[in-house]
Structures are given as structure tokens and as C-alpha cells.
Amino acid sequence: MKKQHIVGLMLLGVLIVGIFLIVLFPREKAYEEPSGMPTEPTTTPTPSPIPQFPSEESTAAQEKELAWYEKVNVFATPLMDLPSFVTAIDIGDFAETPAKAQFIALQVSFFHSLGIAYVGQVSIYNIEGSDTLSVYPDLMEALALNIDGEYVDAWWQRFPGVEPYWGSTLHPRWQEFLRGQVERLIDAGVDGIFFDELMGSAGLVGDEKHNGDFNPVVLEGFRTYLQQKYTPKELKDLGIDDISTFNYREFLISKGYAQQVRDPEERWDVPLFHDFYAYIESENRKFVIELMKYAKDYAGQKDRDVAVTANLYGLNSYSLNFAPYVDYFFVEFPFLKDYPKITTCAPILRLGNSFGKRAVLVPDTVLTVPRLLEMGDTATLLQMWIAEAYANGGSLSAPVAYIGSSEGNGRDTIEIFSADMTLMEPYYTFVLEHPECCQSLYTKEDVVLVFHAPSDRDSGEEYRSLFYEASEALLSSNIQYNVLFLDGENSGKLKASIVVLPEPTVPLTEEEEIVLSGAKVIEFHGGMSARDLQAAVIDEIEPIIEVRADKVEAYVFDNTKGLVVNLINKAYDIVSERITDASNIEITISLPEGCNVSSVRMLSPDEDIDISLQFQQYGNKLNFVVPSLHIWDIIIIEY
Missing domain, CATH: 2.60.40.1180 (Golgi alpha-mannosidase II)
Known part of the structure; x- marks a missing residue:
């Protein structure tokens, strides 16, 4: 089967699939939960019959959306070297259980009948809760626990009928559960798989509302990590007398650090917390990469070639670890009235191109109702993003509606705000009808803007800000440039004559300096104005x-x-x-x-x-x- 590189259409999966499931087919709880920690279900109920799609219960608004897609079918994105355009729904549903996978197979068949490719979804840490836990009650042991021994509530994922929990992504049972989802999606016929929430349990360590993953399996692995990293004397100096019985959670509580761990700022001053984060992040990263490779391998066993992508939200150093393993570069933006800013799209898209991957920008359409009411008409902004995306060798997945939810701890109510897609239609139709404007294009590397991977979680935001400022300065004076991702893996010398280097948060390695040595390097730092940078470049090279x-x-x-x-x-x-x-x-x-x-x-x-x-x-x-x-x-x- 010919390889398809799939781009996303975020809402269709969320609106038609997710909301269809959640609103039109509300799920009854398989078991009742007392306040506080959930209890394990005692029985495994028979799965409910799988609803057909589309259903007679579809609302008029949903039927209108489906009719629009069937008629126009132009939410298409050219990816890599495809000779034609691929239309896709992204992100689709989860295949957490066999019953859900059966429903996904129906969805895939329906969308394929419209010529629309379907991209399924796997969340690295999220579990929808009651439905899935009633089918796999043993997953309770593989859920993340906080410093107080309580299950972690992924409250921002809560919708009517969905009780989400955070999986312990280092737990073997959880990893087996995710591999099962990958298999079910591929068996259901999806064209691609989108991996989301890549931080897994590492996201808990740095999260403001939570404080870490203290599942016993994680604590046992951390004990082994410390034993391998430190000598007995060093461990004793750290307050660990007997590493063979060491339990980090008990250590923190007994030493009086529990309250400090609950504070998102103070926890980093707690003994061994940086090690705790490093261990979880490293193990989670290795597993996610293995899972992406597993998806490719399993698809190959089925004589299928399924595209793999992932949410590289924020372009932080951790997310960029996964860039070499995806078929296209997927970056989620929070969809606010003035963001993604029209000055940040180009450098992100070109960063994706530096990996040899087409980059896809996806506005996050899940907002609170008050925020949506404030936004008003965003059609012009979306049109600009579409233009900027394709003009920079990438793509934009525009929403066909916005999902509004209530304020507070969770999403108790949902409202749908339809977007006027007729305003976007001419832009996607144009891309579809004029591939010569968007495909088989290249730029000469006369000027290169360097993205030097931030060294840690603290330096990332500061560095990305400099990177965006440098890009804006170049583009506003129409200086053409490419982006180079510099991470120590590059080899050889650049062919470019000018290199713009936002001030690195850590010194360049000898190998990285060799890569840049063939060009004139202009370092861009916080005290340098856009005009200064423009003048420095124009002194060396005439803009085309x-x-x-x-x-x-x-x-x-x-x-x-x-x-x-x-x-x-x-x-x-x-x-x-x-x-x-x-x-x-x-x-x-x-x-x-x-x-x-x-x-x-x-x-x-x-x-x-x-x-x-x-x-x-x-x-x-x-x-x-x-x-x-x-x-x-x-x-x-x-x-």
C-alpha cells in the first residue's frame, strides 16, 4: 500500500467523533466511585452495542458538517513528496478497548468513502476512566500516584461521561496497554497514528497541580537508578543509609519534604528531585520512541504502511527528541485570539523542514465558553495562518468549529461554536488546485537561522523567544533563510554564507562549532535590536x-x-x-x-x-x- 503522510484536521475527529460519542452516546458509569480515590471495579460488564455511524440521532449541525465535507473535501495538505494532496481527519478516537476499536473501524470506513484519510490517536498517559477500567480492572495498579498516594486526576480531560486518570507510563502493564491500542488502531484500518501527551509521567514531575509519579514500580526503578549512579558513600551523604530498602516517597515524607514537593517552585530544591525527574524523563522518552517504532513494525507485519506523528507542543528540548521518528512534524498551538502569533508560524514550519519533515500547525480548539465569546470572528486570522503555513513549506489544520466548556475543575458542559468554513474554503481549494505553488520547492541556504536545542526545562522559553525574535527580524526585512536544528548530531560544514545564532543557553560543542565554521556567524542576543540584526546580515549579503x-x-x-x-x-x-x-x-x-x-x-x-x-x-x-x-x-x- 502506498505510503500516505497524513495531516490533521483536528476538529473533525474531536467534534464528530469525540463529541458524537460523548454527547450523543453518554456512557453510564460501570461502577460508582466514592469521593477521593477510585475503587477497583469488581465485575467486567458486557460492552454496549456499537452505534452505527452516522447515526439517525446525528444533529442537523453535524449533518451539515458532513455534507460540507462530502461536497468540498478540500481540507488537504501536501506532505513531503506526494504528487497529490491527502485529506485527513486528525485527531480521531482512542482504541482503548476492543469495543471502541470496532467503532473506529466503522468511522474509518465512513471517512474513506468520502476520500478522507483517518488518523487515530494514542495518549501516552491519559485514560478515559470508567469504561476502560471496567474492561481492564488490572490497569488500576498502573495508574500514577501523587506524593499523598492518591490517583492523579487528569481533570482537564474530563467531559460528560468521561472520568480520566493519569497512567504511570513507566509501568509495564501501562506500556502493554498502549501497545494494545496501537495494534487495535492499525487493525481497524487507520491511515496514521497520532501520539499525544509525550511527557507521560515526566509531565507530573514538573506539573503545577501535581507533584510526581510515585507509583511503586516507578519508585523501584528510581531506587535502581540511584544505586547505579552513586557510590555507597555518596548515597550516605544524601541521607540514604540502605539503598536496598530505599523508597523515595517514604524518604520525602519522613524527612518533612512532602509539603515542599507539593509546591511547583520549591520542589526543585528537594533532595534528589532533579534525579527523580531525570530518571522518569529518560525512561519515558525511551518508551515513547520504542512505541513509535512498534507502530511501524506492527503495521509492516500487516503489510501496511501507517504514518506516525506526534504532538511536539512548545518545541521544547524534550519534544524535539521525537522529531526524527515521525513522518510529519505536528505542533499544537493554544488557540487564543492573537496566538499563534503571525510572527511565530514561519520559524516553526522551517524548523520542521530542517528535519526533512513537513510541519503541520494545529490550533487547539478546546476553550472555555467565556473565552470563545471574547474571541469573536477569527476568520481573517485563520486565513493568514493558512497562507503563512503553505508559504513556508508547511500546513495548517483549521478547525471547523470550536468546542467550548464550562469553567472550573473539569468540563461539565460543552457547547459547540461553528466556524464559517466558507471563508477558509477558497484557500484550501487554491492549494488543492495549484500544487506548483506549494510542492517541489526549495530555498538556497544563503542565510541559516540556528535552533540550538535548549539544555533544560528552564532555558527553553527564553531561547525560543530569541529564536522567534530573530526570525521576525529577518522576515520583516524580507531576508530569506532556512532553519538548522543544531544538536550535536550534525556533520560537515554548512553551505550557507551567513549563520544567525540566537545566544545559546549552553556553549556549543566542538562538533557544533565545526558545523558552523564555514560561515559568518552573527550571534543574536537579548540586548540586540531587530534593526541591528538586519543591518549585520545586509552588510554581508544582499537580500534576494x-x-x-x-x-x-x-x-x-x-x-x-x-x-x-x-x-x-x-x-x-x-x-x-x-x-x-x-x-x-x-x-x-x-x-x-x-x-x-x-x-x-x-x-x-x-x-x-x-x-x-x-x-x-x-x-x-x-x-x-x-x-x-x-x-x-x-x-x-x-x-
Whole structure:
């Protein structure tokens, strides 16, 4: 079966699948839980009959959404070197139990009938609760426990009928449970698998509301870790007299550190807590990578080639460990009124490209109802993100609706806010009909912006901020660049002449310095202005394009026949939610030596424009005027 690289359509999975299951088919509790810790179920009920999809109970709104997809079917994304576009639903449902897997098989069949690929989901730590625990009661022993010995409540995942808990991701039974989900998804016929919540139990150690995973299996593994890392004398100096009987949770309680561990800031000053985090993070990382490989291996055993992706939320150093193992680069954004900022999409997309993977940006559409009411119309912002995503060699998964939930500890009520998808349709239709604008493109590496993986959880945010600022400075002056992920695994010297290096949080290694040694390195630090960086680069190299207009960014790509220039209007006002159109934009492009232009063509999804432009060429300088720009114009220059 031909390999499909799948991109996501976040809402369809959440709205039609998740909400369909949750709202239309509410699940009764398999057992009652007293307040406090849940108890193990004593019986395993017979699974309920699997509802057909679509159901007669589907609401008019859902039927309208399905009809829209069947008619248009253009939420498509070109990935890697595919000759055509793939439409996908992402993220679909979990296959926690055989019954749920049967339902997923029905969904897969339905969406395939529409020409839509289906990407299933595996959460590294989340379990939906009563339903699954009633089928697998032994999973209770594999749930995470906090410092007080209580089960960890993944409260933000709670919806009507769902009682979520946090799995102990280092526990062998939990790992077996996740491998079973992978197998059931592949057997159900999914085209891809999306792995979410990659931090697993390590996310508990650094979480503000929780304080660690103190499951007995984790504590036993940590005891072995300490025994291998420290000498008996060092252990004694740390307050451990007998490592053979050491229990970290009991140690913290007996030494009076329990309250300090509950504090998200103070816990890092507790003895051995950094070791505790390092151990859990390392073991969790190794398991997640093994699970991704297992998905590929199991699919191969079934003569199938299933795409694998994962949520690299935040681009922190931990998430980027998984980039080499995914088929496409998936980054979730919290969907607020002004975020993802229009200045942060490009560097993230290009970072994905540095791994040889297409990057997909996915706005997180689960918000509180009050927040949704504040947001108002975000159509223009979404249109800009779509343009910026494709103009930077990536993709954007736009939501067809927003899921609003109540405030407070959990999501007790859900409301659906439909988005006007007709506003997005022209953009995705354009991408579908004009692959020459988005595929088989490349940029010359004259300027490279370095992403040096932050060394730890504390330095990540500061470094990413510098990385984004450097990108904004380059793009606002239309300096074309590629991104290099520098992590010590690179080899050889860069072909680029200029390297922009945001000030690293740790010194470069000798190997990393060798990689950069063939280029002029311009270090960008916190005290440096955008104008200073622009001047430093322009002193060394002439930008390939000059745009005589404010707040218009250009993205220039080569193809086999000439150049593709994406123009994006960044004159967006967050308050008014409007964009100011530009007109009569003068463009000058420095052409490669010996190139003679035969035609200049302008296309735009804004008003379905496809026209020829007059141009003048003097030597290697090409001049032309773009008559209008609302959001996105594409200029095709042929030699």
C-alpha cells in the first residue's frame, strides 16, 4: 500500500467523533466511585452495542458538517513528496478497548468513502476512566500516584461521561496497554497514528497541580537508578543509609519534604528531585520512541504502511527528541485570539523542514465558553495562518468549529461554536488546485537561522523567544533563510554564507562549532535590536527580494522552472480583527546569473485572481508591480 503522510484536521475527529460519542452516546458509569480515590471495579460488564455511524440521532449541525465535507473535501495538505494532496481527519478516537476499536473501524470506513484519510490517536498517559477500567480492572495498579498516594486526576480531560486518570507510563502493564491500542488502531484500518501527551509521567514531575509519579514500580526503578549512579558513600551523604530498602516517597515524607514537593517552585530544591525527574524523563522518552517504532513494525507485519506523528507542543528540548521518528512534524498551538502569533508560524514550519519533515500547525480548539465569546470572528486570522503555513513549506489544520466548556475543575458542559468554513474554503481549494505553488520547492541556504536545542526545562522559553525574535527580524526585512536544528548530531560544514545564532543557553560543542565554521556567524542576543540584526546580515549579503510596502512579507522559493514568491499581508489589527489591503506594491528581485525571465504571473485565493503582470529585467534585476494584496498573493516567475 502506498505510503500516505497524513495531516490533521483536528476538529473533525474531536467534534464528530469525540463529541458524537460523548454527547450523543453518554456512557453510564460501570461502577460508582466514592469521593477521593477510585475503587477497583469488581465485575467486567458486557460492552454496549456499537452505534452505527452516522447515526439517525446525528444533529442537523453535524449533518451539515458532513455534507460540507462530502461536497468540498478540500481540507488537504501536501506532505513531503506526494504528487497529490491527502485529506485527513486528525485527531480521531482512542482504541482503548476492543469495543471502541470496532467503532473506529466503522468511522474509518465512513471517512474513506468520502476520500478522507483517518488518523487515530494514542495518549501516552491519559485514560478515559470508567469504561476502560471496567474492561481492564488490572490497569488500576498502573495508574500514577501523587506524593499523598492518591490517583492523579487528569481533570482537564474530563467531559460528560468521561472520568480520566493519569497512567504511570513507566509501568509495564501501562506500556502493554498502549501497545494494545496501537495494534487495535492499525487493525481497524487507520491511515496514521497520532501520539499525544509525550511527557507521560515526566509531565507530573514538573506539573503545577501535581507533584510526581510515585507509583511503586516507578519508585523501584528510581531506587535502581540511584544505586547505579552513586557510590555507597555518596548515597550516605544524601541521607540514604540502605539503598536496598530505599523508597523515595517514604524518604520525602519522613524527612518533612512532602509539603515542599507539593509546591511547583520549591520542589526543585528537594533532595534528589532533579534525579527523580531525570530518571522518569529518560525512561519515558525511551518508551515513547520504542512505541513509535512498534507502530511501524506492527503495521509492516500487516503489510501496511501507517504514518506516525506526534504532538511536539512548545518545541521544547524534550519534544524535539521525537522529531526524527515521525513522518510529519505536528505542533499544537493554544488557540487564543492573537496566538499563534503571525510572527511565530514561519520559524516553526522551517524548523520542521530542517528535519526533512513537513510541519503541520494545529490550533487547539478546546476553550472555555467565556473565552470563545471574547474571541469573536477569527476568520481573517485563520486565513493568514493558512497562507503563512503553505508559504513556508508547511500546513495548517483549521478547525471547523470550536468546542467550548464550562469553567472550573473539569468540563461539565460543552457547547459547540461553528466556524464559517466558507471563508477558509477558497484557500484550501487554491492549494488543492495549484500544487506548483506549494510542492517541489526549495530555498538556497544563503542565510541559516540556528535552533540550538535548549539544555533544560528552564532555558527553553527564553531561547525560543530569541529564536522567534530573530526570525521576525529577518522576515520583516524580507531576508530569506532556512532553519538548522543544531544538536550535536550534525556533520560537515554548512553551505550557507551567513549563520544567525540566537545566544545559546549552553556553549556549543566542538562538533557544533565545526558545523558552523564555514560561515559568518552573527550571534543574536537579548540586548540586540531587530534593526541591528538586519543591518549585520545586509552588510554581508544582499537580500534576494526588495518589497516597497509596509507589513508585507515575501517568501521566495526556487523550482525547476524559475521562482515562486509568496506575498503575505501582515497588516492585521487584533482589536478590529481587520486587515488593511495593500496596492501597487513595487517588487525588485535579484535573479541568478544568466537567467532570463519569460513571464510573471500572479495568483491569489483572495478573489480567485490569475493574471499576467508586466515586468522589466535589467541584467539580473527583475522589476514588477503587484496591483493588489488582501492576504495572500503568489507570484510565479518562469525563465
